[in-house]
Amino acid sequence: MKKELDLVLAPQVAFDPALLEQELLQQAGLPATHASAYIHKIKRSIDARGRKVQVKVRADVYDQTPDLSSILPTYVYPEVKPNAKRVVIVGAGSAGLFAALRCLELGLKPVILERGKDVRTRRRDLAAINKEHLVNPDSNYCFGEGGAGTYSDGKLYTRSKKRGDVQRVLQILVQHGATPDILFDAHPHIGTNKLPVLIAQIRETILQAGGEIHFNTRVTDFLVENQQIKAAVTASGAVFDGEAVILATGHSARDIYELLHKKGILIEAKPFAMGVRVEHQQSLIDGIQYHCDGDRGNYLPAASYALVQQVAWRGQERGVFSFCMCPGGFIVPSATAPGEVVVNGMSPSRRDSKFANSGIVVAINLEDMDLKQHGALAGLRLQQALEQKACAAAGGTQMAPAQRLHDFVKGKVSASLLETSYQPGLASVDMLEVLPPMIGQRLRGGFQEFGNKMRGYLTNEAQIVGVESRTSSPVRIPRDKETLRHPQIQNLFPCAEGAGYAGGIVSAAMDGERCAEQVALLVQR
Template identity: 65%
Template sequence: MKRSLVLSLPPREAYDERCFEGIVKKKLGLADLSDITIRIKRRSVDARSRKIKVNISLDVFADEPIPELISYQKDYPNVTSADPVIIVGMGPAGMFAALKLIENGIKPIIIERGKDVRSRRRDLAAINKEHIVNPNSNYCFGEGGAGTYSDGKLYTRSKKRGDVNRILEILVAHGAASDILFEAHPHIGTNKLPKVVAAMRESILTAGGEILFNTQVVDFIMGGDEINGVVTQEGEKITGAAVILATGHSSRDIYQLLDFRGIHIEAKPFALGVRVEHAQQLIDQIQYHCTQRGDYLPASSYALAHQVVEKDSGKRGVFSFCMCPGGFVVPAATAPGELVVNGMSPSRRDSRFANSGIVVAVNAIDFKAYEQHGPLAAMQFQKVVEQAAFKAGGNSQQAPAQRLVDFIDGRISGSLLETSYQPGLTSVKMHDVLPQFIARSLRTAFQAFGKKMKGYLTNEAQIIGVESRTSSPVTIPRDKDSCEHIQVKRLYPCGEGAGYAGGIVSAAMDGERCAEAFLQVYA
């Protein structure tokens, strides 16, 4: 017997397993049955009114075989002797492209400039404690990409790009918690992602794929209008049937190489701003309309957006980005002499702090002063701001910061608040660090956000700069149907670094799409 049910419950009844099971049995008249299986299909918190509800849709199975939780099976052929395809970068796009190739009998050779997930931790500790940035191993570069030591957010609006459920099932098959299959805003957590990434690496290697860590691509092997392989920093030439370029949004050396090689790339608008950090308890009070969220509700989040009207350039968007409830602000620079911040959360989201990027749209007119850099103009704009933040922080990874109301009023903060940012903060006037149009737009937007979320605009919050790696400042254009570069055959620009994704799931789907595109034409 299979029965379906939709419930709207108070938090305790929704999240306490024994209580929840009793309610389901009672609703369906199954109180006398001791053995039932409840399979949640969707769960979301509705905090729009003061009476918070958790909406749940589910199936109940009794006295019949229980279907498998996931349909995806790790049944990979051995591709040790198969013709190879080169994948540059081992973030979500690269890993999922590799598994898709293996499923279809193609051998992936993944080239990753950084280290494996475990070894990366030493370099992250060096950034936090000693302010030393390893340009090849940091929060952005290394096995799993930028997402591994981030929140592991899996929510995406890019459902037209591929099968979201397949991506989630592959993650579950490699050790992710099964609740990502039904939570409205699923996440894995920075403490659990490394194990999932390591399991995916093991699947690739066991099937006969190759992974080259600490290996940097410095040139391409070209044959007419086709790419035949890559050259590493050691001078090794690695050839393959195609190159999937999945380097992430911070591989500036790859953008420079493409430009030097005359391979068409384009400057791309992006967004830049700050991280704003509040006490998580304050965000809970605002969003849940209560003094304490209790033992059952998850740490609350928010999403904010505002259109700033400017005399010269019309409307400019300001919006929250990568909101991390119960999280930490982390240093995300990829080279010495620059300062970048990002956010992450552990799986339990139990930090005392909440942080979110609040970023401003940066358009072509804004980086016009850098047009001598051609398609690298936006990247150069981004770099200059990051260098200014580094200098403002005392030429270290201490981040420039300012209390929120002080920023609005244009005065330097006499003291700063406690922070989750381990390298520490330096009190500065952020208007002197940020480009004027960014600071001006942020000031207007924060005032608007204070009206939308009563209590948000407070001097018990602070902004930390700069949040500049929201997306790639470069697009590597490709054919809409074949996914090949518009100029170079067998070159597949892929994922966030090419401008075709914006998070773990969308990057993973784009990795699969590029692999499938190769298979349709060349396999």
């Protein structure tokens, strides 16, 4: 017997595992001592629209343990056969790792080339950025095993449900060590403190099945013959050949865009977004969202928010919106080269920092870029110019330019700044002198509107930190909608964020799987 339940519960019940189990069994008409009962939790979401916060829980309760293979499937990765076709995967982020896992399932041998270090060794370079202001161009918050998602939050929520099987991706993550809660929370999140262990376990799965992963291996060229890609060449001169190349480099691999452009391989400028990070006290956001005095209690998670507003400047409207909101999190330095300052956000699994931060960014359309001079690289040049200007404005290190929020809206340089989660430190700067007017002026209007939507949000007890410029790739590497192959270069599969087709851990993972499936269709004909 299966009982399908849709309940509205108090937070102290919904977020307490023992009380939740007891409530579900009771609602299903089963005693708490029913030893053979099985609970399949499907979805949990917070409803904070009313004055009293409630939690919606959906679950199936079985009086006897069912066949779990249909509920929690186990994915098997068979050992690569000696004659298996090789697939070169450039990048060991979410897309590259999931492409490799799917290749194994389909009988292909994945060969991953990753410019950065393994996930554990990579920590030293992150410490060097934070403490010594030293940026390693090959190992940082963007590059290295696990990609940008590993050390920048680990949020798993995606709207890209038509691009693949979201639940399958989450189940694979659970199989490799993620908490099962990600399978039913409406906005699942692993946490940057737990992701490294999970990423290392995925690596072991790939290696044990016979796949290859090469760290400290930066691709510097591609061998192309008769419009067909044959191999990837690395900085050391090593040549890695394969039946196909999946290009899963992430949105910050600027040298790859430069290489493709130089070789005459078609790339395109695409819209993206840039702006700042705004940092509040988490208690303030909790108070606004949960209608409380800032003390959310022991059960409710740190509150988040999502904001969007159309703002006009010189007669042209652009979207101003929150991006990668990190409750209970930290702002981190995400530059990939010396002489630039880039900020991003992350949260540990407990989301227990006293700070909340979010990107607040402005949409950049093609007409906002200098396409005549820079062509397909116009957005990339715009990014670089802003990041270098931010670095110079804050003193030429990894210190970031900052301004109190209300001061920014009023056009006043802040006499002092607030305590921050950003370890390299902040410099008080007039951010309107750093940001291009098309961004800065729209941000001012956006913050004013956000203050109307969330009373208390627009305050000088919050500050903006710049610049948030790596929201997505400013370049698209075109591909066929069906085969996912590049229209000009045979056997080249542009993939995920770096090619302009995904925006986060889960959507990138799904795109990696899709590319692997198309490679299999191609090489197994």
